[in-house]
Amino acid sequence: MMRVAAGIIAALLVLAGFAYAEEKRARRVTVPTVKIEKGEACVAPTAEMRRDHMKMLLHQRDRTLRQGFREPRFSLKNCIECHASRETGSVLGKDGFCSSCHAYAAVSMDCFECHTPQRQARTAARP
């Protein structure tokens, strides 16, 4: 009986140890802030967006630049339109939609070396 109880206690201690280590590891890096500023739903389901947004952007970029398609759906401008922060108007910065996740995942992105991270000021509707 005692042996069984000791076994259970040991198992619990090991599990608690794992959980503690996990928590400590998670605390080492800032968890990304995913704040959706605008819109009901993204252009694709969340799981797909998380995994494949870069493929969509890459595909769209070549179609737009080289062939002249201007579909707004997967365009970077369209991303920024919804995801830019309400305060700063940008997807970069500390809690920026793009930068916080990319900092967490340690993946650098070059988009904003050339493209503006700012949401564009609403212009009057064209006649």
Next chain:
Amino acid sequence: MNPDRRQFLGWGAAAAAASAALAPGFRLIELAQARSPREAASVLQRWGLLIDITKCADCDACVTACHEENGVTGHGRPETDAQWIRKVNLRDKRTGYAQTLPLMCQHCGHPPCVDVCPTGASFRRDDGIVLVDKHTCIGCRYCVLACPYGARSFVHEAVSGQKADVPRGKGTVESCTLCVHRVDRGETPACVEACNRDGGKAMVFGDLNDASAEIHRRLRSETSSQIRADLALNTGVRYQGL
């Protein structure tokens, strides 16, 4: 009730009569001006400019408008600052006759910049607009040397505050895009708009292949020339009065 063929034709005739009764010049369906965003640039079009330099006033409305539209800002260092369009002053040394003209990327039919580009970043779009794909540009500047018009610039310094439609970045080459983002919306380039508003109304933009376009009509009936026509580059930008 399923409408039969006779009834369907009847509806069509009624609709045609109704639309014919509208005021002249008023259309229920607007004639297609701009390409749909879902449509690729087509080889059937060839965008170009015609610049009548006898009307080109001593102003720089086109240069200012271009740099404003495309967010081209300098650092007060004229030797290295990017320049998409510039005014060139010509003066006959013997007679003193002076002319001024705007010079930018000539959007060649056979662009030397595309020939020399080692990565394929410099390319000619199907509708004749010559562009730089900055995603693949490595900043080698072969194209800057190859261009007989000196139309290309290298971005030496980090850029911020770009326009959403005109990405610009350090380490890449850039030049006049014929305001491709405006052209794709069915508008004219910023320089042409400014010239017609504030300048001497010297610039016309249009499709060189479209027989009904003003640019096509004028090129057909009036004298025009290409700069460095001896290179046989078939430029998209043509000049009059040179």
